[in-house]
Amino acid sequence: MNYKIISDEEKLWEFINWLPQLEENEKYFVSLFARKKYCNYLIKSNDKTQLKRFTAKREDLFHKIKQLECEVGAYRIKDNIAPQESLVLYINPNPRNMIRATFTLMKKLVNIMETKASGYNIHAEALSSIQNSKSKSHFCDFDIDTKDIDLTKMHDILPKEAYDIIETRGGYHILVKTRIASDNQWYLKITNTFHVDQAGDQFVPVPGCVQGGFVPKFIIN
DSSP states (O other): OOOOOOHOOOOOOOOHHOOOOOOOTEEEEEEEEEEEEGTTTTTOSSSSEEEEEEEOOOHHHHHHHHHHOOTTTTTTETTEEEEEEEEEEEEEEEEEEEHHHHHHHHHHHHHHHHOOOOOHHHHHHHHHHHTTOOOOOOOOEEEEOOSSSSSSGGGSSSOGGGGGEOOOOEEEEEEEETTTTOOOOHHHHHHHHOOEEEEEEEEEOOTTOTTBBBBBBEOOO
């Protein structure tokens, strides 16, 4: 029996095709987590445990996600098996800049050598450098952790073509297309209209994939 990561291939492909085309020095950053809040009775450790992270070109995303569907038990939380119910796949829809990440990693490694640090993991340092090296800001993400809101209020802030909305297990992610949004007050208007948990360049659950028993998806705005 294998873990199930892709729950709806059609929704996943819709999302992949929605993502911006990448330039030569760009990749997407994806991470698989186990979340305690999705199955509190099975996990006794921290709320969020990162199980796997990787980069991918847009055309490789589907197959790289499919490769995550390994045998149940391969993902561990300390000495315990990561439950299927706990899994959620995240992506940052803003691409990561490989050149910027390379310079960041070089500085980190020089510092490690100068301080004669021990116990470091070069692979982990490289992935962290990539994750923190944003390229173009195609989107500003507003994370809303409730479904008790009136999303039609967005119509008074921005035109429909300037944003997209992903429904998640506990709320919504409003993704504003920063290059289309013309009203320079949109950030303040959104944060004043909705109870926004976090905003900016951040992870979103991948539509069509697992999120603690829920399948995130785009909704019509």
